[in-house]
Amino acid sequence: MSNIKLPIYLDYSATTPIDPRVAAKMAECLTIEGNFGNPASRSHSFGWTAEAAVDLARQQVADLVNADHREIVWTSGATESDNLAIKGAAHFYRKKGNHIITLKTEHKAVLDTCRQLEREGFTVTYLDPQENGLLDMEALKAATTDQTILISIMHVNNEIGVIQDIAAIGEFARANRIIFHVDAAQSTGKVEIDLQTLQVDLMSFCAHKTYGPKGVGALYVRRKPRVRLEAQMHGGGHERGMRSGTLATHQIVGMGEAFRIAKEEMATENERIRMMRDRLYNGLKDMEEVYVNGDLEHRIAGNLNISFNFVEGESLIMALRDLAVSSGSACTSASLEPSYVLRALGRNDELAHSSIRFTIGRFTTVEEIDYTVDLVRAAVEKLRGLSPLWDMYKDGVDLNSVEWVAH
Amino acid sequence: MAYSEKVLDHYENPRNVGVIDDDLSVGTGMVGAPACGDVMRLQIKVNSDGIIEDAKFKTYGCGSAIASSSLVTEWVKGKSLDEAAGIKNTHIAEELALPPVKIHCSVLAEDAIAAAIDNYRSKHQ
Numbered sequence: 001m002s003n004i005k006l007p008i009y010l011d012y013s014a015t016t017p018i019d020p021r022v023a024a025k026m027a028e029c030l031t032i033e034g035n036f037g038n039p040a041s042r043s044h045s046f047g048w049t050a051e052a053a054v055d056l057a058r059q060q061v062a063d064l065v066n067a068d069h070r071e072i073v074w075t076s077g078a079t080e081s082d083n084l085a086i087k088g089a090a091h092f093y094r095k096k097g098n099h100i101i102t103l104k105t106e107h108k109a110v111l112d113t114c115r116q117l118e119r120e121g122f123t124v125t126y127l128d129p130q131e132n133g134l135l136d137m138e139a140l141k142a143a144t145t146d147q148t149i150l151i152s153i154m155h156v157n158n159e160i161g162v163i164q165d166i167a168a169i170g171e172f173a174r175a176n177r178i179i180f181h182v183d184a185a186q187s188t189g190k191v192e193i194d195l196q197t198l199q200v201d202l203m204s205f206c207a208h209k210t211y212g213p214k215g216v217g218a219l220y221v222r223r224k225p226r227v228r229l230e231a232q233m234h235g236g237g238h239e240r241g242m243r244s245g246t247l248a249t250h251q252i253v254g255m256g257e258a259f260r261i262a263k264e265e266m267a268t269e270n271e272r273i274r275m276m277r278d279r280l281y282n283g284l285k286d287m288e289e290v291y292v293n294g295d296l297e298h299r300i301a302g303n304l305n306i307s308f309n310f311v312e313g314e315s316l317i318m319a320l321r322d323l324a325v326s327s328g329s330a331c332t333s334a335s336l337e338p339s340y341v342l343r344a345l346g347r348n349d350e351l352a353h354s355s356i357r358f359t360i361g362r363f364t365t366v367e368e369i370d371y372t373v374d375l376v377r378a379a380v381e382k383l384r385g386l387s388p389l390w391d392m393y394k395d396g397v398d399l400n401s402v403e404w405v406a407h
Numbered sequence: 408m409a410y411s412e413k414v415l416d417h418y419e420n421p422r423n424v425g426v427i428d429d430d431l432s433v434g435t436g437m438v439g440a441p442a443c444g445d446v447m448r449l450q451i452k453v454n455s456d457g458i459i460e461d462a463k464f465k466t467y468g469c470g471s472a473i474a475s476s477s478l479v480t481e482w483v484k485g486k487s488l489d490e491a492a493g494i495k496n497t498h499i500a501e502e503l504a505l506p507p508v509k510i511h512c513s514v515l516a517e518d519a520i521a522a523a524i525d526n527y528r529s530k531h532q
Contacts, residue, residue, distance in 0.1 A: 312444055312472075315418070315469050318470040350442065386465055386467075387465060388437065404439070404440030404441065405439065
């Protein structure tokens with residue numbers, strides 16, 4: 001235990017540290033001695049060298065998802081990719097229809113973009129997920145109309161880590177000639193993605209959840225059948241006119257190297273991370289009134305989202321100061337609302353307030369997991385000792401039958 | 408979120424945690440709702456001179472809610488009911504240096520005192 005460095009980082013779904021191999025490649029693209037040129041400069045070798053580095057990175061990103069390098073458009077991150085995909089497709093295909101379908105558990109980058117399109121006159125259906133977090137295909141089919149032009153469903157949920165069946169959704173969308181966008185910010189390097197077989201038209205990526213740098217992402221835009229977008233960023237016509245702006249060579253090179261490593265190491269890494277996640281879960285699951293949020297089978301290896309009933313999430317996070325984790329508790333968000341994702345699963349407010357998300361990654365160790373188990377068990381026990389709700393539960397009081405004075 | 412030293416102290420070493428067995432000398436106030444993320448139970452034991460001689464709490468809530476309730480158990484002890492009723496949320500918020508988003512915790516603690524006093528008085532009407 002003595003060699004554990006505190007606090008322990010267990011928030012890999014928020015962001016990952018940059019892999020040292022990635023940082024080394026990025027550092028080569030900054031200074032006068034390095035590859036600093038503007039990839040769009042056509043008149044000298046500085047530009048050509050920078051362009052070659054960007055081309056290599058484009059191929060590396062395409063390789064991870066089995067796409068063509070010409071289908072990759074660089075952006076500033078997954079939020080921008082989501083905006084470009086959803087607004088870009090909606091604006092281009094608005095003559096065809098004005099209806100968009102998405103899921104209530106999507107990232108805000110998708111939900112808020114859809115809200116904006118509603119203000120512009122589009123109609124959006126926000127589907128409820130099933131209790132396990134997965135999309136109900138029948139609900140999707142029922143919501144589809146002849147006006148539906150776009151379906152946007154995330155691959156892996158950021159809070160609960162569940163993996164949607166994008167193969168089945170894609171098949172349905174293609175059969176109905178509807179554009180299908182997937183936010184894959186949380187899935188690269190964690191789930192196999194083969195865009196030669198998946199019927200996905202647009203896919204958002206970012207680097208910083210996959211051991212690359214923040215501030216860079218990409219949008220996959222299918223060529224066959226061709227998907228058209230209206231640009232959201234205008235300027236020098238970079239990225240085949242879909243996204244203007246000077247390419248950030250060092251960021252792009254970092255993303256490319258991060259995705260290259262992901263492709264190479266994904267299989268072994270997933271196995272190692274799954275072993276640690278299971279070790280964490282096995283260390284906690286025998287406690288009373290503990291609930292896993294989201295499907296445990298259709299889930300990435302590194303995610304454990306768990307509610308400790310009768311303990312409030314923020315106070316638990318305080319007790320777990322040696323851990324960097326996140327909570328669905330209202331108090332940890334700016335809005336004072338508990339997690340909208342957990343509520344969309346039908347979790348009651350108490351369980352949403354009591355949730356902790358542990359996300360395990362490349363640099364997590366077994367010693368850290370064992371330390372975490374001990375710490376969490378002690379903290380939950382301490383806080384339940386302080387909790388009037390725990391007393392009531394132990395006395396057999398049904399909390400739903402109590403008339404609370406809401407404030 | 409950064410917590411003040413006093414919030415951390417009350418959170419780490421909460422004062423007067425527990426339950427007082429109910430009888431005529433005890434007033435119990437429970438305020439808040441699980442759905443809101445805060446529930447406080449405050450109990451006071453009042454002696455024959457009308458002075459609060461003991462107080463206990465249990466709280467489900469964030470660190471600031473736990474600290475607010477821990478603090479008021481210290482403050483109400485030795486006070487008459489009227490004096491205890493004079494403790495306002497602003498005093499609590501000031502003592503604990505609560506940030507604006509945590510003011511509702513101090514309001515809840517004030518409500519808990521009022522509820523406990525009401526409960527005691529309702530037994531002595």
